[in-house]
Amino acid sequence: MTIESQRLQELLHKHLRPRVKEIDELGRYPGDFLRLLGEEGFYSQSPSDNLKLIRDVATVCVSTAFVVWCQTAAISFVSNGTSDELKQELLSSLLTGEVLGGTGISNAMKFYAGLEELKLVGEKTPTGYCLHGTLPFVSNLAPHSWFAVVFRTEDNQRAIALVPTDLEGVNLKEANGFLGLNGTATYSCQFQNVHLSQKYVVSEQADELIAKIRPGFLLTQVGLALGVTRASLDSMNNLQDKQNAVNQFLKVQPTSLENRLQRLTDLVEQLSDRSAIATVSFREVVEARLESAYLAMDAAQAEMLHAGAAGYVAGSHTSRRLRESLFLAVVTPAVKQLEKMLKSLS
Structure with a gap:
Protein backbone atom coordinates (compact mmCIF):
# COMPACT_ATOMS: atom_id res chain seq x y z
CA MET A 1 0.00 0.00 0.00
CA GLY A 97 -11.79 21.38 -2.69
CA GLU A 98 -12.07 25.09 -1.95
CA VAL A 99 -14.87 25.14 -4.55
CA LEU A 100 -17.25 22.19 -4.93
CA GLY A 101 -18.58 21.22 -8.34
CA GLY A 102 -21.62 19.41 -9.68
CA THR A 103 -22.53 17.95 -13.02
CA GLY A 104 -25.85 18.92 -14.58
CA ILE A 105 -25.49 16.94 -17.77
CA SER A 106 -27.80 14.00 -17.12
CA ASN A 107 -30.23 15.53 -19.59
CA ALA A 108 -27.43 16.06 -22.11
CA MET A 109 -26.28 12.44 -21.86
CA LYS A 110 -29.84 11.34 -22.58
CA PHE A 111 -29.97 13.80 -25.48
CA TYR A 112 -26.85 12.32 -27.04
CA ALA A 113 -28.35 8.84 -26.60
CA GLY A 114 -31.49 9.94 -28.45
CA LEU A 115 -33.75 9.77 -25.38
CA GLU A 116 -34.56 13.43 -24.62
CA GLU A 117 -34.43 16.93 -26.01
CA LEU A 118 -32.12 19.41 -24.32
CA LYS A 119 -33.98 21.20 -21.53
CA LEU A 120 -31.83 24.35 -21.51
CA VAL A 121 -31.85 27.01 -24.25
CA GLY A 122 -29.29 29.78 -24.54
CA GLU A 123 -29.95 33.05 -26.36
CA LYS A 124 -26.82 34.88 -27.49
CA THR A 125 -26.20 38.27 -25.85
CA PRO A 126 -23.39 40.83 -26.29
CA THR A 127 -21.67 39.46 -23.17
CA GLY A 128 -22.52 35.75 -23.32
CA TYR A 129 -25.84 33.89 -23.16
CA CYS A 130 -29.24 34.15 -21.49
CA LEU A 131 -30.36 30.71 -20.27
CA HIS A 132 -33.90 29.35 -19.86
CA GLY A 133 -35.18 25.94 -18.77
CA THR A 134 -35.12 23.41 -15.93
CA LEU A 135 -32.80 20.54 -15.04
CA PRO A 136 -34.61 18.07 -12.74
CA PHE A 137 -31.59 16.55 -10.96
CA VAL A 138 -28.18 18.11 -10.32
CA SER A 139 -26.03 16.77 -7.46
CA ASN A 140 -23.23 18.12 -5.26
CA LEU A 141 -24.63 21.64 -5.09
CA ALA A 142 -23.29 23.21 -1.94
CA PRO A 143 -23.58 26.99 -1.42
CA HIS A 144 -21.29 28.90 -3.79
CA SER A 145 -20.58 25.78 -5.85
CA TRP A 146 -20.48 25.47 -9.64
CA PHE A 147 -22.04 22.94 -12.00
CA ALA A 148 -21.75 21.98 -15.65
CA VAL A 149 -24.66 22.36 -18.08
CA VAL A 150 -25.21 21.74 -21.77
CA PHE A 151 -27.60 24.07 -23.60
CA ARG A 152 -28.99 24.48 -27.09
CA THR A 153 -28.16 27.70 -28.91
CA GLU A 154 -30.42 29.62 -31.28
CA ASP A 155 -28.68 28.15 -34.32
CA ASN A 156 -29.41 24.63 -32.99
CA GLN A 157 -25.85 23.98 -31.85
CA ARG A 158 -24.78 22.87 -28.38
CA ALA A 159 -22.54 24.59 -25.83
CA ILE A 160 -21.22 23.69 -22.36
CA ALA A 161 -20.85 26.10 -19.46
CA LEU A 162 -19.96 26.12 -15.77
CA VAL A 163 -22.65 27.92 -13.77
CA PRO A 164 -22.30 29.25 -10.19
CA THR A 165 -25.24 28.30 -7.98
CA ASP A 166 -25.60 31.86 -6.69
CA LEU A 167 -25.97 33.41 -10.17
CA GLU A 168 -29.11 35.57 -10.39
CA GLY A 169 -32.03 33.67 -11.91
CA VAL A 170 -30.80 30.20 -10.86
CA ASN A 171 -33.47 28.76 -8.54
CA LEU A 172 -32.75 25.58 -6.63
CA LYS A 173 -35.28 23.20 -5.09
CA GLU A 174 -33.95 20.28 -3.08
CA ALA A 175 -34.84 16.83 -4.38
CA ASN A 176 -35.04 14.04 -1.82
CA GLY A 177 -37.23 11.10 -0.81
CA PHE A 178 -35.15 8.68 -2.85
CA LEU A 179 -34.60 5.04 -1.90
CA GLY A 180 -30.98 5.99 -1.18
CA LEU A 181 -28.36 8.67 -1.80
CA ASN A 182 -30.37 11.49 -0.25
CA GLY A 183 -27.20 13.00 1.20
CA THR A 184 -25.88 14.07 -2.17
CA ALA A 185 -27.09 17.71 -2.24
CA THR A 186 -29.33 17.01 -5.24
CA TYR A 187 -31.54 19.81 -6.56
CA SER A 188 -33.91 20.71 -9.34
CA CYS A 189 -32.40 23.77 -11.08
CA GLN A 190 -34.64 26.30 -12.80
CA PHE A 191 -33.08 28.94 -15.05
CA GLN A 192 -35.09 32.15 -15.44
CA ASN A 193 -33.37 34.73 -17.63
CA VAL A 194 -29.95 33.70 -16.33
CA HIS A 195 -27.32 35.98 -17.84
CA LEU A 196 -24.22 33.88 -18.26
CA SER A 197 -20.90 35.58 -18.95
CA GLN A 198 -18.94 34.33 -21.95
CA LYS A 199 -16.01 33.48 -19.69
CA TYR A 200 -18.15 30.79 -18.05
CA VAL A 201 -18.61 28.97 -21.36
CA VAL A 202 -16.40 25.88 -21.30
CA SER A 203 -16.87 25.20 -25.01
CA GLU A 204 -19.22 26.26 -27.80
CA GLN A 205 -18.52 22.89 -29.45
CA ALA A 206 -20.27 20.67 -26.93
CA ASP A 207 -20.60 17.72 -29.29
CA GLU A 208 -16.82 17.49 -29.64
CA LEU A 209 -16.08 18.01 -25.96
CA ILE A 210 -18.68 15.46 -24.82
CA ALA A 211 -17.21 12.89 -27.20
CA LYS A 212 -13.77 13.58 -25.73
CA ILE A 213 -14.66 13.34 -22.04
CA ARG A 214 -17.48 10.78 -22.14
CA PRO A 215 -15.19 7.72 -21.79
CA GLY A 216 -13.65 9.14 -18.61
CA PHE A 217 -17.09 10.22 -17.39
CA LEU A 218 -18.37 6.63 -17.60
CA LEU A 219 -15.21 4.89 -16.43
CA THR A 220 -14.92 6.91 -13.25
CA GLN A 221 -18.56 6.01 -12.52
CA VAL A 222 -17.46 2.36 -12.56
CA GLY A 223 -15.50 3.15 -9.41
CA LEU A 224 -18.81 3.38 -7.53
CA ALA A 225 -19.66 -0.20 -8.49
CA LEU A 226 -16.17 -1.55 -7.79
CA GLY A 227 -16.28 -0.11 -4.29
CA VAL A 228 -19.70 -1.32 -3.23
CA THR A 229 -19.00 -4.76 -4.75
CA ARG A 230 -15.76 -4.99 -2.76
CA ALA A 231 -17.64 -4.13 0.43
CA SER A 232 -20.32 -6.77 -0.25
CA LEU A 233 -17.68 -9.42 -0.91
CA ASP A 234 -15.81 -8.58 2.28
CA SER A 235 -19.07 -8.93 4.19
CA MET A 236 -19.81 -12.31 2.59
CA ASN A 237 -16.32 -13.58 3.38
CA ASN A 238 -16.80 -12.60 7.03
CA LEU A 239 -20.05 -14.60 7.11
CA GLN A 240 -18.63 -17.86 5.75
CA ASP A 241 -18.41 -19.64 9.11
CA LYS A 242 -21.66 -18.34 10.61
CA GLN A 243 -24.46 -20.79 11.55
CA ASN A 244 -22.33 -23.90 10.95
CA ALA A 245 -21.20 -22.65 7.54
CA VAL A 246 -24.68 -22.95 6.04
CA ASN A 247 -23.87 -20.27 3.45
CA GLN A 248 -21.80 -22.84 1.51
CA PHE A 249 -25.09 -24.20 0.16
CA LEU A 250 -26.05 -20.95 -1.56
CA LYS A 251 -25.71 -21.01 -5.34
CA VAL A 252 -23.79 -17.70 -5.55
CA GLN A 253 -20.49 -17.78 -3.69
CA PRO A 254 -17.94 -15.00 -3.20
CA THR A 255 -15.36 -16.71 -5.41
CA SER A 256 -17.33 -16.31 -8.64
CA LEU A 257 -18.04 -12.68 -7.85
CA GLU A 258 -14.38 -12.09 -6.92
CA ASN A 259 -13.36 -13.35 -10.35
CA ARG A 260 -15.80 -11.00 -12.08
CA LEU A 261 -14.63 -8.10 -9.94
CA GLN A 262 -10.97 -8.74 -10.71
CA ARG A 263 -11.57 -8.98 -14.46
CA LEU A 264 -13.60 -5.77 -14.45
CA THR A 265 -11.05 -3.95 -12.28
CA ASP A 266 -8.21 -4.93 -14.59
CA LEU A 267 -10.19 -3.80 -17.64
CA VAL A 268 -11.27 -0.40 -16.36
CA GLU A 269 -7.82 0.41 -14.99
CA GLN A 270 -6.41 -0.34 -18.43
CA LEU A 271 -9.12 1.70 -20.19
CA SER A 272 -8.79 4.67 -17.86
CA ASP A 273 -5.04 5.01 -18.20
CA ARG A 274 -4.45 8.64 -19.10
CA SER A 275 -2.32 7.77 -22.14
CA ALA A 276 -5.06 5.59 -23.66
CA ILE A 277 -8.21 7.51 -22.76
CA ALA A 278 -8.33 9.51 -26.02
CA THR A 279 -8.17 6.40 -28.20
CA VAL A 280 -10.11 3.97 -26.05
CA SER A 281 -12.89 1.91 -27.64
CA PHE A 282 -16.15 3.53 -26.55
CA ARG A 283 -17.97 0.24 -26.93
CA GLU A 284 -15.63 -1.33 -24.37
CA VAL A 285 -16.31 1.58 -22.03
CA VAL A 286 -20.09 1.14 -22.31
CA GLU A 287 -19.78 -2.62 -21.79
CA ALA A 288 -17.64 -2.06 -18.69
CA ARG A 289 -20.07 0.48 -17.22
CA LEU A 290 -23.00 -1.88 -17.87
CA GLU A 291 -21.23 -4.90 -16.37
CA SER A 292 -20.33 -2.83 -13.31
CA ALA A 293 -24.00 -2.13 -12.57
CA TYR A 294 -24.99 -5.76 -12.96
CA LEU A 295 -22.04 -6.92 -10.85
CA ALA A 296 -22.85 -4.51 -8.02
CA MET A 297 -26.49 -5.63 -7.95
CA ASP A 298 -25.51 -9.31 -8.05
CA ALA A 299 -23.02 -8.85 -5.22
CA ALA A 300 -25.41 -6.86 -3.02
CA GLN A 301 -28.20 -9.40 -3.51
CA ALA A 302 -25.83 -12.26 -2.76
CA GLU A 303 -24.71 -10.46 0.40
CA MET A 304 -28.34 -10.20 1.51
CA LEU A 305 -28.76 -13.96 1.09
CA HIS A 306 -25.57 -14.64 3.02
CA ALA A 307 -26.50 -12.22 5.82
CA GLY A 308 -30.05 -13.51 6.15
CA ALA A 309 -32.33 -11.85 8.69
CA ALA A 310 -29.52 -9.67 10.08
CA GLY A 311 -29.13 -8.05 6.67
CA TYR A 312 -32.85 -7.48 6.31
CA VAL A 313 -32.94 -5.18 9.33
CA ALA A 314 -33.44 -1.50 8.47
CA GLY A 315 -30.21 0.38 8.99
CA SER A 316 -27.93 -2.59 8.38
CA HIS A 317 -24.91 -2.12 6.13
CA THR A 318 -26.21 -4.98 3.98
CA SER A 319 -29.54 -3.28 3.29
CA ARG A 320 -27.74 0.00 2.57
CA ARG A 321 -25.49 -1.64 0.00
CA LEU A 322 -28.51 -3.22 -1.68
CA ARG A 323 -30.06 0.24 -2.12
CA GLU A 324 -26.73 1.71 -3.22
CA SER A 325 -26.32 -0.97 -5.89
CA LEU A 326 -29.78 -0.23 -7.29
CA PHE A 327 -28.75 3.42 -7.69
CA LEU A 328 -26.09 2.29 -10.17
CA ALA A 329 -28.85 0.81 -12.33
CA VAL A 330 -30.81 4.07 -12.60
CA VAL A 331 -28.23 6.88 -12.44
CA THR A 332 -27.48 8.36 -15.86
CA PRO A 333 -26.59 6.50 -17.95
CA ALA A 334 -29.09 3.98 -16.61
CA VAL A 335 -28.85 0.29 -17.45
CA LYS A 336 -31.62 0.60 -20.06
CA GLN A 337 -29.81 3.54 -21.68
CA LEU A 338 -26.53 1.60 -21.74
CA GLU A 339 -28.26 -1.39 -23.34
CA LYS A 340 -29.67 0.93 -26.01
CA MET A 341 -26.23 2.50 -26.56
CA LEU A 342 -24.69 -0.93 -27.08
CA LYS A 343 -27.25 -1.72 -29.77
CA SER A 344 -26.37 1.47 -31.63
CA LEU A 345 -22.63 0.71 -31.34
CA SER A 346 -22.94 -2.83 -32.72
Whole structure:
Protein backbone atom coordinates (compact mmCIF):
# COMPACT_ATOMS: atom_id res chain seq x y z
CA MET A 1 0.00 0.00 0.00
CA THR A 2 1.38 3.39 -0.99
CA ILE A 3 1.68 6.27 1.47
CA GLU A 4 -1.13 8.04 -0.40
CA SER A 5 -3.41 4.98 -0.20
CA GLN A 6 -2.65 4.55 3.49
CA ARG A 7 -3.48 8.21 4.14
CA LEU A 8 -6.80 7.85 2.29
CA GLN A 9 -7.71 4.82 4.40
CA GLU A 10 -6.93 6.82 7.55
CA LEU A 11 -9.24 9.63 6.40
CA LEU A 12 -12.01 7.19 5.52
CA HIS A 13 -11.75 5.45 8.89
CA LYS A 14 -11.60 8.63 10.96
CA HIS A 15 -13.80 11.08 9.08
CA LEU A 16 -16.29 9.05 6.99
CA ARG A 17 -17.08 5.67 8.57
CA PRO A 18 -18.57 7.21 11.75
CA ARG A 19 -20.93 9.35 9.60
CA VAL A 20 -22.23 6.82 7.09
CA LYS A 21 -25.54 6.24 8.85
CA GLU A 22 -26.37 9.94 9.13
CA ILE A 23 -25.44 10.50 5.49
CA ASP A 24 -27.54 7.54 4.35
CA GLU A 25 -30.50 7.75 6.74
CA LEU A 26 -30.70 11.47 7.54
CA GLY A 27 -29.51 12.80 4.19
CA ARG A 28 -26.58 14.73 5.69
CA TYR A 29 -24.37 16.08 2.93
CA PRO A 30 -20.63 15.27 3.49
CA GLY A 31 -19.35 18.54 2.03
CA ASP A 32 -16.65 18.95 4.66
CA PHE A 33 -15.24 15.53 3.76
CA LEU A 34 -15.14 16.51 0.08
CA ARG A 35 -13.17 19.61 1.00
CA LEU A 36 -10.83 17.53 3.14
CA LEU A 37 -10.06 15.25 0.20
CA GLY A 38 -9.17 18.31 -1.84
CA GLU A 39 -6.99 19.77 0.91
CA GLU A 40 -5.14 16.46 1.06
CA GLY A 41 -4.56 16.50 -2.71
CA PHE A 42 -6.68 13.52 -3.75
CA TYR A 43 -8.53 15.09 -6.68
CA SER A 44 -6.82 14.75 -10.03
CA GLN A 45 -7.14 15.55 -13.72
CA SER A 46 -6.38 11.89 -14.45
CA PRO A 47 -9.40 9.57 -14.93
CA SER A 48 -7.29 6.67 -13.67
CA ASP A 49 -6.46 8.38 -10.38
CA ASN A 50 -10.05 9.54 -9.87
CA LEU A 51 -11.39 6.06 -10.60
CA LYS A 52 -9.31 4.62 -7.76
CA LEU A 53 -10.30 7.42 -5.37
CA ILE A 54 -14.01 6.92 -6.08
CA ARG A 55 -13.65 3.13 -5.73
CA ASP A 56 -12.01 3.39 -2.31
CA VAL A 57 -14.56 5.90 -0.99
CA ALA A 58 -17.41 3.71 -2.31
CA THR A 59 -16.27 0.76 -0.20
CA VAL A 60 -17.39 2.88 2.77
CA CYS A 61 -20.25 5.02 1.42
CA VAL A 62 -21.59 5.26 -2.14
CA SER A 63 -23.41 8.53 -1.41
CA THR A 64 -20.09 10.18 -0.60
CA ALA A 65 -18.36 8.46 -3.51
CA PHE A 66 -21.02 9.77 -5.88
CA VAL A 67 -20.46 13.39 -4.90
CA VAL A 68 -16.71 12.77 -5.19
CA TRP A 69 -17.46 11.60 -8.73
CA CYS A 70 -19.43 14.82 -9.34
CA GLN A 71 -16.41 16.82 -8.18
CA THR A 72 -14.06 14.99 -10.53
CA ALA A 73 -16.53 15.39 -13.41
CA ALA A 74 -16.57 19.17 -12.88
CA ILE A 75 -12.77 19.13 -12.89
CA SER A 76 -12.83 17.20 -16.16
CA PHE A 77 -15.08 19.76 -17.87
CA VAL A 78 -12.88 22.70 -16.92
CA SER A 79 -9.56 20.99 -17.66
CA ASN A 80 -10.70 19.75 -21.09
CA GLY A 81 -12.59 22.91 -22.09
CA THR A 82 -11.39 25.89 -24.09
CA SER A 83 -11.95 28.62 -21.49
CA ASP A 84 -8.54 29.81 -20.27
CA GLU A 85 -10.28 32.09 -17.76
CA LEU A 86 -12.07 29.18 -16.10
CA LYS A 87 -8.85 27.20 -15.99
CA GLN A 88 -7.04 30.08 -14.34
CA GLU A 89 -9.80 31.12 -11.94
CA LEU A 90 -11.57 27.85 -11.06
CA LEU A 91 -9.55 24.73 -11.82
CA SER A 92 -7.11 24.94 -8.90
CA SER A 93 -9.98 25.69 -6.48
CA LEU A 94 -11.87 22.59 -7.67
CA LEU A 95 -8.76 20.45 -7.26
CA THR A 96 -8.14 21.70 -3.71
CA GLY A 97 -11.79 21.38 -2.69
CA GLU A 98 -12.07 25.09 -1.95
CA VAL A 99 -14.87 25.14 -4.55
CA LEU A 100 -17.25 22.19 -4.93
CA GLY A 101 -18.58 21.22 -8.34
CA GLY A 102 -21.62 19.41 -9.68
CA THR A 103 -22.53 17.95 -13.02
CA GLY A 104 -25.85 18.92 -14.58
CA ILE A 105 -25.49 16.94 -17.77
CA SER A 106 -27.80 14.00 -17.12
CA ASN A 107 -30.23 15.53 -19.59
CA ALA A 108 -27.43 16.06 -22.11
CA MET A 109 -26.28 12.44 -21.86
CA LYS A 110 -29.84 11.34 -22.58
CA PHE A 111 -29.97 13.80 -25.48
CA TYR A 112 -26.85 12.32 -27.04
CA ALA A 113 -28.35 8.84 -26.60
CA GLY A 114 -31.49 9.94 -28.45
CA LEU A 115 -33.75 9.77 -25.38
CA GLU A 116 -34.56 13.43 -24.62
CA GLU A 117 -34.43 16.93 -26.01
CA LEU A 118 -32.12 19.41 -24.32
CA LYS A 119 -33.98 21.20 -21.53
CA LEU A 120 -31.83 24.35 -21.51
CA VAL A 121 -31.85 27.01 -24.25
CA GLY A 122 -29.29 29.78 -24.54
CA GLU A 123 -29.95 33.05 -26.36
CA LYS A 124 -26.82 34.88 -27.49
CA THR A 125 -26.20 38.27 -25.85
CA PRO A 126 -23.39 40.83 -26.29
CA THR A 127 -21.67 39.46 -23.17
CA GLY A 128 -22.52 35.75 -23.32
CA TYR A 129 -25.84 33.89 -23.16
CA CYS A 130 -29.24 34.15 -21.49
CA LEU A 131 -30.36 30.71 -20.27
CA HIS A 132 -33.90 29.35 -19.86
CA GLY A 133 -35.18 25.94 -18.77
CA THR A 134 -35.12 23.41 -15.93
CA LEU A 135 -32.80 20.54 -15.04
CA PRO A 136 -34.61 18.07 -12.74
CA PHE A 137 -31.59 16.55 -10.96
CA VAL A 138 -28.18 18.11 -10.32
CA SER A 139 -26.03 16.77 -7.46
CA ASN A 140 -23.23 18.12 -5.26
CA LEU A 141 -24.63 21.64 -5.09
CA ALA A 142 -23.29 23.21 -1.94
CA PRO A 143 -23.58 26.99 -1.42
CA HIS A 144 -21.29 28.90 -3.79
CA SER A 145 -20.58 25.78 -5.85
CA TRP A 146 -20.48 25.47 -9.64
CA PHE A 147 -22.04 22.94 -12.00
CA ALA A 148 -21.75 21.98 -15.65
CA VAL A 149 -24.66 22.36 -18.08
CA VAL A 150 -25.21 21.74 -21.77
CA PHE A 151 -27.60 24.07 -23.60
CA ARG A 152 -28.99 24.48 -27.09
CA THR A 153 -28.16 27.70 -28.91
CA GLU A 154 -30.42 29.62 -31.28
CA ASP A 155 -28.68 28.15 -34.32
CA ASN A 156 -29.41 24.63 -32.99
CA GLN A 157 -25.85 23.98 -31.85
CA ARG A 158 -24.78 22.87 -28.38
CA ALA A 159 -22.54 24.59 -25.83
CA ILE A 160 -21.22 23.69 -22.36
CA ALA A 161 -20.85 26.10 -19.46
CA LEU A 162 -19.96 26.12 -15.77
CA VAL A 163 -22.65 27.92 -13.77
CA PRO A 164 -22.30 29.25 -10.19
CA THR A 165 -25.24 28.30 -7.98
CA ASP A 166 -25.60 31.86 -6.69
CA LEU A 167 -25.97 33.41 -10.17
CA GLU A 168 -29.11 35.57 -10.39
CA GLY A 169 -32.03 33.67 -11.91
CA VAL A 170 -30.80 30.20 -10.86
CA ASN A 171 -33.47 28.76 -8.54
CA LEU A 172 -32.75 25.58 -6.63
CA LYS A 173 -35.28 23.20 -5.09
CA GLU A 174 -33.95 20.28 -3.08
CA ALA A 175 -34.84 16.83 -4.38
CA ASN A 176 -35.04 14.04 -1.82
CA GLY A 177 -37.23 11.10 -0.81
CA PHE A 178 -35.15 8.68 -2.85
CA LEU A 179 -34.60 5.04 -1.90
CA GLY A 180 -30.98 5.99 -1.18
CA LEU A 181 -28.36 8.67 -1.80
CA ASN A 182 -30.37 11.49 -0.25
CA GLY A 183 -27.20 13.00 1.20
CA THR A 184 -25.88 14.07 -2.17
CA ALA A 185 -27.09 17.71 -2.24
CA THR A 186 -29.33 17.01 -5.24
CA TYR A 187 -31.54 19.81 -6.56
CA SER A 188 -33.91 20.71 -9.34
CA CYS A 189 -32.40 23.77 -11.08
CA GLN A 190 -34.64 26.30 -12.80
CA PHE A 191 -33.08 28.94 -15.05
CA GLN A 192 -35.09 32.15 -15.44
CA ASN A 193 -33.37 34.73 -17.63
CA VAL A 194 -29.95 33.70 -16.33
CA HIS A 195 -27.32 35.98 -17.84
CA LEU A 196 -24.22 33.88 -18.26
CA SER A 197 -20.90 35.58 -18.95
CA GLN A 198 -18.94 34.33 -21.95
CA LYS A 199 -16.01 33.48 -19.69
CA TYR A 200 -18.15 30.79 -18.05
CA VAL A 201 -18.61 28.97 -21.36
CA VAL A 202 -16.40 25.88 -21.30
CA SER A 203 -16.87 25.20 -25.01
CA GLU A 204 -19.22 26.26 -27.80
CA GLN A 205 -18.52 22.89 -29.45
CA ALA A 206 -20.27 20.67 -26.93
CA ASP A 207 -20.60 17.72 -29.29
CA GLU A 208 -16.82 17.49 -29.64
CA LEU A 209 -16.08 18.01 -25.96
CA ILE A 210 -18.68 15.46 -24.82
CA ALA A 211 -17.21 12.89 -27.20
CA LYS A 212 -13.77 13.58 -25.73
CA ILE A 213 -14.66 13.34 -22.04
CA ARG A 214 -17.48 10.78 -22.14
CA PRO A 215 -15.19 7.72 -21.79
CA GLY A 216 -13.65 9.14 -18.61
CA PHE A 217 -17.09 10.22 -17.39
CA LEU A 218 -18.37 6.63 -17.60
CA LEU A 219 -15.21 4.89 -16.43
CA THR A 220 -14.92 6.91 -13.25
CA GLN A 221 -18.56 6.01 -12.52
CA VAL A 222 -17.46 2.36 -12.56
CA GLY A 223 -15.50 3.15 -9.41
CA LEU A 224 -18.81 3.38 -7.53
CA ALA A 225 -19.66 -0.20 -8.49
CA LEU A 226 -16.17 -1.55 -7.79
CA GLY A 227 -16.28 -0.11 -4.29
CA VAL A 228 -19.70 -1.32 -3.23
CA THR A 229 -19.00 -4.76 -4.75
CA ARG A 230 -15.76 -4.99 -2.76
CA ALA A 231 -17.64 -4.13 0.43
CA SER A 232 -20.32 -6.77 -0.25
CA LEU A 233 -17.68 -9.42 -0.91
CA ASP A 234 -15.81 -8.58 2.28
CA SER A 235 -19.07 -8.93 4.19
CA MET A 236 -19.81 -12.31 2.59
CA ASN A 237 -16.32 -13.58 3.38
CA ASN A 238 -16.80 -12.60 7.03
CA LEU A 239 -20.05 -14.60 7.11
CA GLN A 240 -18.63 -17.86 5.75
CA ASP A 241 -18.41 -19.64 9.11
CA LYS A 242 -21.66 -18.34 10.61
CA GLN A 243 -24.46 -20.79 11.55
CA ASN A 244 -22.33 -23.90 10.95
CA ALA A 245 -21.20 -22.65 7.54
CA VAL A 246 -24.68 -22.95 6.04
CA ASN A 247 -23.87 -20.27 3.45
CA GLN A 248 -21.80 -22.84 1.51
CA PHE A 249 -25.09 -24.20 0.16
CA LEU A 250 -26.05 -20.95 -1.56
CA LYS A 251 -25.71 -21.01 -5.34
CA VAL A 252 -23.79 -17.70 -5.55
CA GLN A 253 -20.49 -17.78 -3.69
CA PRO A 254 -17.94 -15.00 -3.20
CA THR A 255 -15.36 -16.71 -5.41
CA SER A 256 -17.33 -16.31 -8.64
CA LEU A 257 -18.04 -12.68 -7.85
CA GLU A 258 -14.38 -12.09 -6.92
CA ASN A 259 -13.36 -13.35 -10.35
CA ARG A 260 -15.80 -11.00 -12.08
CA LEU A 261 -14.63 -8.10 -9.94
CA GLN A 262 -10.97 -8.74 -10.71
CA ARG A 263 -11.57 -8.98 -14.46
CA LEU A 264 -13.60 -5.77 -14.45
CA THR A 265 -11.05 -3.95 -12.28
CA ASP A 266 -8.21 -4.93 -14.59
CA LEU A 267 -10.19 -3.80 -17.64
CA VAL A 268 -11.27 -0.40 -16.36
CA GLU A 269 -7.82 0.41 -14.99
CA GLN A 270 -6.41 -0.34 -18.43
CA LEU A 271 -9.12 1.70 -20.19
CA SER A 272 -8.79 4.67 -17.86
CA ASP A 273 -5.04 5.01 -18.20
CA ARG A 274 -4.45 8.64 -19.10
CA SER A 275 -2.32 7.77 -22.14
CA ALA A 276 -5.06 5.59 -23.66
CA ILE A 277 -8.21 7.51 -22.76
CA ALA A 278 -8.33 9.51 -26.02
CA THR A 279 -8.17 6.40 -28.20
CA VAL A 280 -10.11 3.97 -26.05
CA SER A 281 -12.89 1.91 -27.64
CA PHE A 282 -16.15 3.53 -26.55
CA ARG A 283 -17.97 0.24 -26.93
CA GLU A 284 -15.63 -1.33 -24.37
CA VAL A 285 -16.31 1.58 -22.03
CA VAL A 286 -20.09 1.14 -22.31
CA GLU A 287 -19.78 -2.62 -21.79
CA ALA A 288 -17.64 -2.06 -18.69
CA ARG A 289 -20.07 0.48 -17.22
CA LEU A 290 -23.00 -1.88 -17.87
CA GLU A 291 -21.23 -4.90 -16.37
CA SER A 292 -20.33 -2.83 -13.31
CA ALA A 293 -24.00 -2.13 -12.57
CA TYR A 294 -24.99 -5.76 -12.96
CA LEU A 295 -22.04 -6.92 -10.85
CA ALA A 296 -22.85 -4.51 -8.02
CA MET A 297 -26.49 -5.63 -7.95
CA ASP A 298 -25.51 -9.31 -8.05
CA ALA A 299 -23.02 -8.85 -5.22
CA ALA A 300 -25.41 -6.86 -3.02
CA GLN A 301 -28.20 -9.40 -3.51
CA ALA A 302 -25.83 -12.26 -2.76
CA GLU A 303 -24.71 -10.46 0.40
CA MET A 304 -28.34 -10.20 1.51
CA LEU A 305 -28.76 -13.96 1.09
CA HIS A 306 -25.57 -14.64 3.02
CA ALA A 307 -26.50 -12.22 5.82
CA GLY A 308 -30.05 -13.51 6.15
CA ALA A 309 -32.33 -11.85 8.69
CA ALA A 310 -29.52 -9.67 10.08
CA GLY A 311 -29.13 -8.05 6.67
CA TYR A 312 -32.85 -7.48 6.31
CA VAL A 313 -32.94 -5.18 9.33
CA ALA A 314 -33.44 -1.50 8.47
CA GLY A 315 -30.21 0.38 8.99
CA SER A 316 -27.93 -2.59 8.38
CA HIS A 317 -24.91 -2.12 6.13
CA THR A 318 -26.21 -4.98 3.98
CA SER A 319 -29.54 -3.28 3.29
CA ARG A 320 -27.74 0.00 2.57
CA ARG A 321 -25.49 -1.64 0.00
CA LEU A 322 -28.51 -3.22 -1.68
CA ARG A 323 -30.06 0.24 -2.12
CA GLU A 324 -26.73 1.71 -3.22
CA SER A 325 -26.32 -0.97 -5.89
CA LEU A 326 -29.78 -0.23 -7.29
CA PHE A 327 -28.75 3.42 -7.69
CA LEU A 328 -26.09 2.29 -10.17
CA ALA A 329 -28.85 0.81 -12.33
CA VAL A 330 -30.81 4.07 -12.60
CA VAL A 331 -28.23 6.88 -12.44
CA THR A 332 -27.48 8.36 -15.86
CA PRO A 333 -26.59 6.50 -17.95
CA ALA A 334 -29.09 3.98 -16.61
CA VAL A 335 -28.85 0.29 -17.45
CA LYS A 336 -31.62 0.60 -20.06
CA GLN A 337 -29.81 3.54 -21.68
CA LEU A 338 -26.53 1.60 -21.74
CA GLU A 339 -28.26 -1.39 -23.34
CA LYS A 340 -29.67 0.93 -26.01
CA MET A 341 -26.23 2.50 -26.56
CA LEU A 342 -24.69 -0.93 -27.08
CA LYS A 343 -27.25 -1.72 -29.77
CA SER A 344 -26.37 1.47 -31.63
CA LEU A 345 -22.63 0.71 -31.34
CA SER A 346 -22.94 -2.83 -32.72
